[in-house]
Amino acid sequence: MPHAQSNPKPLRLDHAEIERRLSALPEWSLSGDQLQRTFVFKDFVAAMQFVNVVAVRAEVAQHHPDMLVRWNRVTLSLSTHDAGGISEKDFAFALETDSNCAGA
Numbered sequence: 001m002p003h004a005q006s007n008p009k010p011l012r013l014d015h016a017e018i019e020r021r022l023s024a025l026p027e028w029s030l031s032g033d034q035l036q037r038t039f040v041f042k043d044f045v046a047a048m049q050f051v052n053v054v055a056v057r058a059e060v061a062q063h064h065p066d067m068l069v070r071w072n073r074v075t076l077s078l079s080t081h082d083a084g085g086i087s088e089k090d091f092a093f094a095l096e097t098d099s100n101c102a103g104a
């Protein structure tokens with residue numbers, strides 16, 4: 001008997017599909033094989049608060065962006081290791097981050 005499929009492997013999106021989805025996320029861009037956005041805050045403490053909020057969401061989603069902090073700037077880079085590129089999980093995480101960070 002086949003065992004239950006709990007987590008089907010995410011599919012890598014092709015370039016045309018990535019561009020199509022990116023047009024709905026104007027703050028994000030493609031950097032190599034990752035979705036990327038830099039968020040700007042009033043100071044380092046605000047930037048670090050954002051990092052911690054993202055970290056909690058990443059643990060819940062089991063999807064962890066690379067995060068680079070430069071004083072008041074945080075760059076998130078997203079890809080899906082299992083897919084070997086960008087999947088819909090990356091777009092879902094990007095969209096949710098935008099909706100949690102209006103005005104960042």
Ligand code: H2B
Pocket residue numbers: 062063064065066078079080081082083
């Ligand atoms: N984060 C990101 N950004 N991409 C992944 O493919 C990924 C991850 N995979 N966090 C997760 C962890 C995977 O290794 C675990 C087993 O769910």
